[in-house]
Amino acid sequence: MVRWSMFRAYCVAAAVLMLSPLGVAAECEVNADAIGAHYAISQPSGHTTALQLWRLGDRALQVRPEAKLADSYRSLSNGEVRRVRYFDAHQRAIEYDPEAADWSAKAQLLPAQALKKMQRIGSKGSGCKRIERYQRELADGQLTVWWNPALRLLLQLERRNSDGLTRIKLVDLKVDTTTIREAFAARADYVSTDYADIGDNESDPFLRKMIRVGFVEHAH
């Protein structure tokens, strides 16, 4: 059962890569810093949500459509990462101070250090279409990752434990820079506020809600 599941995961990842305009050269010529990756996240309960990861140079954008939330990140030259959270339902943004953070976790979803701690148990293909499989035993189960090193791209992640299977699966890949730029520009017109300023904005209904009930995780 497990082996069949892994084979199927490989096939899905390979299919997404095959369908993408990545070329077949041995050396990948696609810019890994300009990527739009769409994922499906399935929980043990069967509930499925979407996650989009967009990368453009020193910027990354993670979009959660069901929650109507997005987080943008910018890597600064001093190693800090600057985050802005977008509330799509309100067309508002909250800006955070830059802080020390693992850029790879924001730009790849999977921190580089986490991948280093896993054992590579297989690989196929080359260039943009190379797929590497990693595995790690956890205290309560097993973690398996399918990874494309040339694009620094998570293809699939599976975590099995007593609760069941949680899966993050790549379902679509964009490499067209116009599309990627549009994704970053989509929220540029939102009214934006420094988090440091929200305490001075009791009269603003959106910020008042934030002050009183905390971060609007599920904006409606």
Place this chain on the structure above:
Amino acid sequence: MKTLTKMLAMTSVLALVGCEGEDGKDGTNAVSSSQTPAATSLTSTQLANTVNNPWYIASAQRVEDAKAQAAAIAKSAGQAKNVILFVGDGMGVSTVTAARILQGQSLGLNGEEHNLSFDKFPFAGLVKTYNVDAQTPDSAGTMTAMVTGVKTDVGVIGVDEDIVRGDCSTVSGNELTTTLELAELAGLSTGIVSTARITHATPAATYAKSADRNWEDISDMPGAAVSSGCLDIADQLVKFESLLEGRYPGADVDGIEVVMGGGRRHFLPNDPAKNTSDAVSAVEGDRTDGRDLTAEWQATYPTGNYIIDQSGFNALNSEATERVFALFNESHMRYEADRNKDLAGEPSLSDMTRKAIRILDNNDKGFFLTVESGRIDHGHHAGSAYGALTETVELANAVKVALEETDPENTLIIVTADHSHVFTIAGYPKRGNPILGKVVAVGETEATKAADGLPYTTLGYTNGRGYMNLGDSETDADAAYSNPIDAGRKDLSLVNTESSGFHQEALVPLSSETHAGEDVGVYAIGPGAHLVSGTNEQNTLFHVMDYALNLISKAEKSLP
């Protein structure tokens, strides 16, 4: 009573001849042994023990000093050449007390007996901070009151209470005149320094008229306000000279000489090509009208210096600089504790204060300068006593610089706050107990336990995000916003509450800790300072500054 007066006189004589000893105890013996007049109602020993005590002597001397200074200051009332208004944003009385102890303890003292620079000012009073429509105020209404003499609504800048917040059409006819504008009309040099965005409420209240404090640039304004002709706050700063001359036909002013703070994003177009070297956003500028106000300022003042970083600041020759426009950060400047992490480097508040005074005092007519420590407020909002108190200590350092750079005989210095915060100094910690530490009772060495069996800190908040332990390396109070709210009691037994990354417990969970409504302190030195006493409406401070500089009269004379 007559005997007591004689006793006090004798104490002064003993002090003059050096008989009281360093700790006051030797002097006590001397008084009781041979020179004490007969007491009729109190025993000589009881009185001598009081009047020879070093606490008694020091405080009596403080009164004598104040009397001498009052006499000297009263003679020169209305004769100030310069006025400097320091505003600690959110610097309530408990913040001043805790900062005093923190600075004292950093100097190796117990802390409580230490004085911040402005603690030593000869005159002080209390200020009622409420806005016309709010029991607990905000910075916009309070700073407007201080610099115009008129209390107004929460959230509006430089306009009276007839304004409707957010309604551009109600601005016209309700504009107020500020101390800074009067100083300009009177021919004084003027300056604004802040660690917040220079378009933020407190600095903005000195130069702008706005129906909403948040209209910092055109992208923050509703389309109707723009089309009705209201100007954003950044635009008003850059056009200050022409706007003031427009309001007072015939006036000929030369504009603000010193502007230093943060907030570059409100002056730049939303074009990545205009990003500066230490931009943190992918597109630093917010302006949607395509205008670069920094370039417009430079075109208006070709001999002025527009600077953005520490190196530009260091290169300023204060004796030769006619005018400076300094925007050191995209948004607010860094917390003082976090300043060394800035990408391009930023000066401290005391550095900016020194440079501002040295530029402004090139004008023989004098100057008016406002200096705001804008991030005391932000430290508290984030629930970080460390952040708020280290900012307050830096404000005290800046006041010390002002004292060093000016002559108290011709410069009125006022230090105050716009409002307070829900910040408390609680429990019964022993003398010298670390102010950021857990309460350790008098005579004890272990932390006192509350009724729930857990230790607790001296400092705390009534509301806010609550406990966080972000460690010694975290010096940005706003890092708290990346962590979940965690209000209520926590087990602090193994937590170092004195670390820069510790955030105090809070009772009521809120995303951001709030302002408080109690009075704040006001401290003054220099000509006119004697008017600062008792409990005052906040707008009274305008009149103190006007009295010291004779500002309205001078401004009137300048007009045709």
